[in-house]
Amino acid sequence: MMGAMALPAALLNDRATTGRRSPQQPMNEARFEAFYRSTAGSLWSYLFRLTGNPATADDLLQKSFFRLLRANPVVESEEHLRRYLYRAATNLAFDHFREMKREQGGQAMPATFSDAMSRDLRHDMQRMFDELKPQERALLWLAHVEEANHEEIGAALGIKTKSVKVMLFRARKRLAAVLKQYGFGPEVAP
Amino acid sequence: MNTHCRHERDVLAAAREDGWTDALRDHVADCEECAAAASVAPWMGRLAESDVRDRPLPPASALWLKAQLLGRQAAADRASRPFTVFQWLAYLVVASGWAGLITWKWTAVRQWLLSFTPASMIQSASGVAPTIPISFYIGIAILVSVTMVLALHTILAEE
Ligand SMILES: [Zn+2]
Numbered sequence: 001m002m003g004a005m006a007l008p009a010a011l012l013n014d015r016a017t018t019g020r021r022s023p024q025q026p027m028n029e030a031r032f033e034a035f036y037r038s039t040a041g042s043l044w045s046y047l048f049r050l051t052g053n054p055a056t057a058d059d060l061l062q063k064s065f066f067r068l069l070r071a072n073p074v075v076e077s078e079e080h081l082r083r084y085l086y087r088a089a090t091n092l093a094f095d096h097f098r099e100m101k102r103e104q105g106g107q108a109m110p111a112t113f114s115d116a117m118s119r120d121l122r123h124d125m126q127r128m129f130d131e132l133k134p135q136e137r138a139l140l141w142l143a144h145v146e147e148a149n150h151e152e153i154g155a156a157l158g159i160k161t162k163s164v165k166v167m168l169f170r171a172r173k174r175l176a177a178v179l180k181q182y183g184f185g186p187e188v189a190p
Numbered sequence: 191m192n193t194h195c196r197h198e199r200d201v202l203a204a205a206r207e208d209g210w211t212d213a214l215r216d217h218v219a220d221c222e223e224c225a226a227a228a229s230v231a232p233w234m235g236r237l238a239e240s241d242v243r244d245r246p247l248p249p250a251s252a253l254w255l256k257a258q259l260l261g262r263q264a265a266a267d268r269a270s271r272p273f274t275v276f277q278w279l280a281y282l283v284v285a286s287g288w289a290g291l292i293t294w295k296w297t298a299v300r301q302w303l304l305s306f307t308p309a310s311m312i313q314s315a316s317g318v319a320p321t322i323p324i325s326f327y328i329g330i331a332i333l334v335s336v337t338m339v340l341a342l343h344t345i346l347a348e349e
Contacts, residue, residue, distance in 0.1 A: 041247065049237070169223055
């Protein structure tokens with residue numbers, strides 16, 4: 001679950017000493033480093049799977065953290081920060097798609113891989129994933145990999161929790177259809 | 191389809207860890223939502239496992255430092271905004287001053303410009319050229335000084 005992972009020591013410090021929920025704290029370098037260590041890897045994977053481009057994922061990762069820091073957040077809980085971060089990252093990724101679409105004259109630009117990866121099996125998996133719309137990719141990644149619940153997914157994508165269920169169902173159906181098209185049968189319970 | 195199926199998490203966990211129970215299998219057979227989740231869960235798991243990051247992430251300290259620098263830059267921009275407004279007002283005042291002087295003293299300006307022609311120089315030498323009012327020269331002197339001060343201020347501010 002997005003907010004269920006163990007809190008890093010620097011974020012937990014006050015809770016450990018006082019034995020109660022830590023008060024709201026301004027972000028400082030130590031807290032930021034702890035939060036970054038616990039979230040940057042998974043956020044990069046999310047951005048990479050959304051954009052299909054490692055360099056773009058690098059760029060958007062940095063921008064997401066800058067946006068978080070610029071908001072000058074109080075460290076209420078890691079979950080709170082993660083929600084903000086994923087929301088910022090999703091917005092940045094969607095902005096990126098809109099910009100790409102404008103540059104391509106209205107044609108949705110498929111995500112691209114670097115040449116070094118092009119002959120890789122991973123490329124085929126990403127290519128299948130890229131057949132989905134960005135929002136569908138985001139929904140599936142957050143639900144299946146980040147194990148986020150519907151409320152967390154809604155917060156990250158800026159959509160109502162109630163809508164997540166229907167949209168996620170459709171995204172799963174779409175992915176199943178794409179997998180079938182590429183010769184992967186339905187992988188239901190054995 | 192307004193509330194999500196309470197078995198969805200168990201189904202996803204079963205698909206991920208291949209830990210299917212008979213009850214879950216029966217449920218998936220009846221629940222469209224969980225069937226859709228289960229049909230793509232193993233593939234999503236493999237996609238997540240095939241992580242392709244081939245370089246280290248930028249260090250947190252570098253990001254922190256850059257964010258601080260960007261923050262300071264933004265604060266400086268915010269602080270200099272009233273100054274910039276003042277500067278533009280000053281440009282506007284000086285430009286209006288020049289425009290006003292030229293319009294108000296247009297006859298004098300024309301006389302002054304014509305005074306550089308050879309015919310006017312001859313007339314001036316013979317003492318028949320019309321005289322330019324002193325207020326025109328005072329106006330010019332004031333506006334030239336203000337313009338120079340403003341230009342100098344702009345150059346120094348940019349440096
Ligand atoms: Zn179900």
